[in-house]
Amino acid sequence: MSKELIRLRDLTMEFDGERILDGINLYINDHEFLTLLGPSGCGKTTTLRIIGGFLTPTAGTVIFDGECINEVPPYKRQINTVFQRYALFPHLNVFDNIAFGLRVAKKPKEEIEQRVNHMLEVVSLKGYGHRNVSSLSGGQQQRVAIARALVNEPKVLLLDEPLGALDLRLRKDMQNELKRIQQATGITFVYVTHDQEEALSMSDTVVVMDKGRIQQIGKPEDIYNEPKNAFVADFIGESNILDGIMLADYKVKFFGRTFTCVDAGFEPNEPVDVVIRPEDIDIVDPKEGHLVGTVTGITFKGLNYDIIVEFKGFKWLIQTTDFHPVGAEIGIRLNPEDIHIMQKSEYSGMFGDYSSYSAEYDELTEDAGDGEE
Amino acid sequence: MGKNKSVLLSVPYILWMVAFTLIPLCVVGYYALTDPDTGAFTLDNIRDLGMYLPVLGQSVMYSLISAALCLLLGYPVAYYIAHRTPVMQKILYMLVMLPMCMSFLLRTLAWVGLLQDTGIINNFLEWIGIGRIQLIRTPGAVVLGMVYNYLPYMILPLYATLVKIDNRLIEAAEDLGCNSLQTFGKVVLPLSVPGIFSGITMVFVPAVSTFYISQKLGGTDTVLIGDLIERLFKQGDNPNLGAVLSLVLMALVLICTGIMNRLGGDEEGGVIL
Numbered sequence: 210m211s212k213e214l215i216r217l218r219d220l221t222m223e224f225d226g227e228r229i230l231d232g233i234n235l236y237i238n239d240h241e242f243l244t245l246l247g248p249s250g251c252g253k254t255t256t257l258r259i260i261g262g263f264l265t266p267t268a269g270t271v272i273f274d275g276e277c278i279n280e281v282p283p284y285k286r287q288i289n290t291v292f293q294r295y296a297l298f299p300h301l302n303v304f305d306n307i308a309f310g311l312r313v314a315k316k317p318k319e320e321i322e323q324r325v326n327h328m329l330e331v332v333s334l335k336g337y338g339h340r341n342v343s344s345l346s347g348g349q350q351q352r353v354a355i356a357r358a359l360v361n362e363p364k365v366l367l368l369d370e371p372l373g374a375l376d377l378r379l380r381k382d383m384q385n386e387l388k389r390i391q392q393a394t395g396i397t398f399v400y401v402t403h404d405q406e407e408a409l410s411m412s413d414t415v416v417v418m419d420k421g422r423i424q425q426i427g428k429p430e431d432i433y434n435e436p437k438n439a440f441v442a443d444f445i446g447e448s449n450i451l452d453g454i455m456l457a458d459y460k461v462k463f464f465g466r467t468f469t470c471v472d473a474g475f476e477p478n479e480p481v482d483v484v485i486r487p488e489d490i491d492i493v494d495p496k497e498g499h500l501v502g503t504v505t506g507i508t509f510k511g512l513n514y515d516i517i518v519e520f521k522g523f524k525w526l527i528q529t530t531d532f533h534p535v536g537a538e539i540g541i542r543l544n545p546e547d548i549h550i551m552q553k554s555e556y557s558g559m560f561g562d563y564s565s566y567s568a569e570y571d572e573l574t575e576d577a578g579d580g581e582e
Numbered sequence: 583m584g585k586n587k588s589v590l591l592s593v594p595y596i597l598w599m600v601a602f603t604l605i606p607l608c609v610v611g612y613y614a615l616t617d618p619d620t621g622a623f624t625l626d627n628i629r630d631l632g633m634y635l636p637v638l639g640q641s642v643m644y645s646l647i648s649a650a651l652c653l654l655l656g657y658p659v660a661y662y663i664a665h666r667t668p669v670m671q672k673i674l675y676m677l678v679m680l681p682m683c684m685s686f687l688l689r690t691l692a693w694v695g696l697l698q699d700t701g702i703i704n705n706f707l708e709w710i711g712i713g714r715i716q717l718i719r720t721p722g723a724v725v726l727g728m729v730y731n732y733l734p735y736m737i738l739p740l741y742a743t744l745v746k747i748d749n750r751l752i753e754a755a756e757d758l759g760c761n762s763l764q765t766f767g768k769v770v771l772p773l774s775v776p777g778i779f780s781g782i783t784m785v786f787v788p789a790v791s792t793f794y795i796s797q798k799l800g801g802t803d804t805v806l807i808g809d810l811i812e813r814l815f816k817q818g819d820n821p822n823l824g825a826v827l828s829l830v831l832m833a834l835v836l837i838c839t840g841i842m843n844r845l846g847g848d849e850e851g852g853v854i855l
Contacts (some may be wrong), residue, residue: 263753281754290757296750300772313768324837361758 214239214364214397215260220269222255222421229255231421233269237365237399241389243270244400246408247418248444253401256418257367258401262289266408274364274497289358292366294374295350297342303329303353304338308360328356331390348379352386359390365397372407384411405445405548409433414573442484443560449525450561453483453550464500464521468543481482483549487515487528491548498540504533517563526563586853611674634810641807642834644721644796645789648728649782652736655729656781660740661770664747665789671745678737690727690798697723697799711732719801727795733779735784742776744770779846787835 215237217415222230230252240295245253258264259271260480262283270277270521278286289310297306311321329335332352342350351371358366371387372380388411391398402408415433417424417440425437436442439450453463458473475481495501505524506517513528518539523558533539617624663674681689696702696778697717704714717723747770755765793808801804814824 261757263756264849282761283753284759284761288755288757292750292754292757294750296748296754298751298754298769300775309755309768313759313764 211239211241214273214274215399217256217260218270218272219265220259221257222252222264223267229382230259230266231419233421233434235416235423235426237397239364239397240395241413242388242400242411243416244402244408244412245415245416245418246405246444247424248403251418252421253403253418254369257290257369257399257401260365261288261367262286264375281516286365287364289361289363289365290369291354291358292369293371295354295367297350297353299343300340301342301343303334304343304572306342306353307356307360309408310359314361319519324360325356326432331359331393332356332386345581346384350377351383355387355390359394359396362394363396365399368390368398368402368531370401372402372404378442380407387411390566398457409445416445420443425581426503435549436551438486438554439482439484439556439558439560440554442482442551444547447487447528448561448565449485449487449528451483451485451523452558453481455479455550459545461548464523466499468499468548470548470550471543471545472548475550475552480553482553482557482561484549484551485543485547486549487526488513488567489544489545490525491542492527492529492531492533493540493542495538495540497542499542501538501540504535504537504539507533507535524563542575588707590787593770610825610828613822614829616822618820618822624800629822631826636821637805638827638830638834640804641790644724644804644806645786647852648725648789649731649736649785651725651729652733652785653778653781654738654802656733656736657778660737660744660777661842663737664744666684675738675741676832678734678741682734686731687794690795693723693727693730694718694798697726718799719804721800721804723799724796724804724806727799728789728792731795732785732789735788736781739780739784740774743774743780747773776846779842783839783842783846790834790838791831796808 212216213236217233218237220230220233221228233252233256235256247253247254256263259266262278262281265279267369273281273286273288283472298309301309304325307325308321311324316324326335329338332355334349334352334356337345337349344355347352351374355368355371368387372383375383384407387400389400391579400408400411405508409432412429414426415429415432417505419440425432427435427440428460431440433445436445436448440450442448442450449465453461455472455475455478456462456467458475458479459470461470461472461481461483463466501521501522502518502525505517505519508515509527513530517527518525518541527541534567614622614627615625617626659678663671663678667711668672694701698704699714699718701714701718703717708714749757751769751773755769756762760768790806790810793806793812794811796806808831811824811827811831813821814827
């Protein structure tokens with residue numbers, strides 16, 4: 210593990226009495242690709258802006274390389290930012306935009322020339338130096354913005370939803386590009402996004418945020434496989450979330466049936482949230498199933514079908530490559546490793562119910578769904 | 583069909599322009615090229631123009647000095663307004679506009695009252711023991727009158743440009759190592775160039791053709807081209823020469839706005855005259 214570079218300690222931010230950040234504690238290692246992930250308004254951009262120096266926290270400290278930098282203005286920080294929607298200087302051409310930071314730092318002319326040209330190659334914009342920035346496409350502007358920040362060789366690069374304005378295809382390309390640049394340069398990336406797929410595929414560490422608080426920190430696999438609460442389970446991928454009771458270690462009861470699971474360490478008979486990922490569920494003949502349900506909806510997704518299956522009045526989302534018509538009766542089997550147990554949280558009961566998928570069924574939609582938007 | 587209709591809609595304006603702009607302009611042109619006594623075609627008026635070049639030069643100089651002073655005074659004000667809250671911006675904008683709600687003549691006359699030899703300022707200076715000084719009928723008074731009257735024309739376009747500068751560009755500059763002075767010099771100032779040129783044009787054009795300010799606040803040595811034209815026409819001296827000077831002034835204004843529009847970029851900054 211490389212050494213710690215940034216630490217946020219008890220960070221709190223308030224605007225007009227409204228609490229945007231509520232006790233953020235986080236450390237970021239050197240050379241790490243860390244992503245702040247969450248829905249809009251969760252405080253991820255605010256956290257980034259505090260690290261960049263554009264906001265001063267109401268309380269708490271930002272420590273950079275062992276020193277508190279709360280009072281250090283942005284221009285004195287060894288940090289550069291790729292802004293949302295790029296913020297390129299419209300009065301300068303591509304070359305001058307990228308050279309901006311080096312010129313401010315009064316680097317010699319030859320060095321500026323050499324470093325900017327090298328950067329243009331890194332972001333595949335060789336020969337574009339004299340172009341007007343407004344004549345570039347969104348993806349090209351994005352790459353200029355990245356080059357403009359990277360050319361200064363900062364210790365940390367902050368990226369605020371840098372791919373948000375690009376179309377899907379370009380996003381995928383740029384994701385690979387960014388990951389490649391990060392690995393090649395070894396610069397620490399702090400990346401803000403609301404796109405969970407982007408976060409999972411690019412990051413070393415994902416920080417899931419909601420309501421100004423960190424919900425979970427971990428490697429992408431851990432966040433996906435072992436979500437800490439219903440919010441994380443729902444926000445990262447699709448999840449069926451059920452009420453269960455932890456009878457004992459490795460024994461959980463839901464839907465009136467006891468299942469074997471791989472989780473332990475709960476109180477006997479503790480109420481828990483049970484997460485079952487739609488892609489983990491095996492569909493079998495009704496006679497062999499742990500549970501038997503009826504298909505109430507089906508959507509073709511390309512790679513698979515999303516089917517909605519009703520079990521005793523509760524609707525699940527199941528992903529399968531086989532076609533099951535509406536009205537068909539199917540059985541499912543759950544392996545111990547498919548069942549994830551979470552402690553009850555303030556988010557319990559707010560997520561993980563797919564009743565709203567179906568038009569004719571609305572008894573359960575009352576408590577489901579409100580937390581989602 | 584639709585095309586014909588839109589032509590019809592513009593007919594009143596075209597008639598108006600022909601009757602009150604195009605025809606008078608032709609009359610001015612006619613006067614410029616005829617002899618005051620005989621009415622015969624002549625280029626003498628244009629030849630006599632040389633005599634009045636110093637006056638023309640003086641007008642341009644006074645207007646440029648006024649425009650420069652307006653820029654120096656107006657830029658900080660515009661910058662200040664552009665960085666207030668939206669509500670505060672509206673209030674300050676109204677305050678800048680306020681003097682324009684009052685008659686231009688009245689405002690200039692008020693300065694006469696302040697500056698004249700027995701005026702308020704001189705009375706005050708006498709009272710505190712400094713003694714009366716020459717304020718009115720000086721070049722300084724003329725420039726003061728111009729700056730005072732035309733300052734809002736500088737502030738408003740500057741404000742309009744400054745308020746549109748994306749705050750993230752300023753943050754980007756800070757992020758890339760600029761302190762606030764460098765941010766201003768490298769980002770804010772270059773991006774406000776259209777507003778600067780627009781403001782200079784808005785001040786220069788009315789200032790170069792004014793006659794009232796120089797008549798009321800100036801002395802015998804601050805005759806401007808506007809004064810001269812007025813005198814040539816009104817006192818019946820030589821309307822033909824006046825016509826030539828009018829055309830020269832018009833050409834000057836057109837050239838200036840042309841240059842300013844070119845320099846200021848053809849985006850919004852462009853002047854509405």
